[in-house]
Amino acid sequence: MPYVIAAPCVADYSCVEVCPVNCIAPGPADPGFAKAEQLYINPALCIHCEACVEACPVNAIFETKALPEPWKAYAQINADYFTQAAR
Ligand code: SF4
Numbered sequence: 001m002p003y004v005i006a007a008p009c010v011a012d013y014s015c016v017e018v019c020p021v022n023c024i025a026p027g028p029a030d031p032g033f034a035k036a037e038q039l040y041i042n043p044a045l046c047i048h049c050e051a052c053v054e055a056c057p058v059n060a061i062f063e064t065k066a067l068p069e070p071w072k073a074y075a076q077i078n079a080d081y082f083t084q085a086a087r
């Protein structure tokens with residue numbers, strides 16, 4: 001299952017720098033990069049390597065099935081970001 005970024009994210013981009021498949025957005029080349037309040041993981045591309053989990057200073061990243069109950073909706077929120085970005 002892919003990893004998901006939840007509410008604690010402070011958009012410091014530590015995870016972007018370590019992701020081996022560049023599936024976390026927005027990145028520096030994407031629109032909205034400067035104003036992003038949180039980042040998102042593309043569930044279609046994530047290879048479940050956990051590198052981002054260790055890099056995150058605020059523990060905002062969870063495997064989908066391990067999302068804490070209050071943040072379950074973030075699985076869909078992360079996926080929707082890429083659906084909408086593709087439109
Ligand atoms: S688990 Fe690995 S592939 Fe998935 S978002 Fe994190 S760093 Fe990228």
Ligand code: SF4
Pocket residue numbers: 005008009010011012013014015016038039055056057058059060061
């Ligand atoms: S490392 Fe954590 S806080 Fe930083 S952008 Fe990624 S998810 Fe957000």
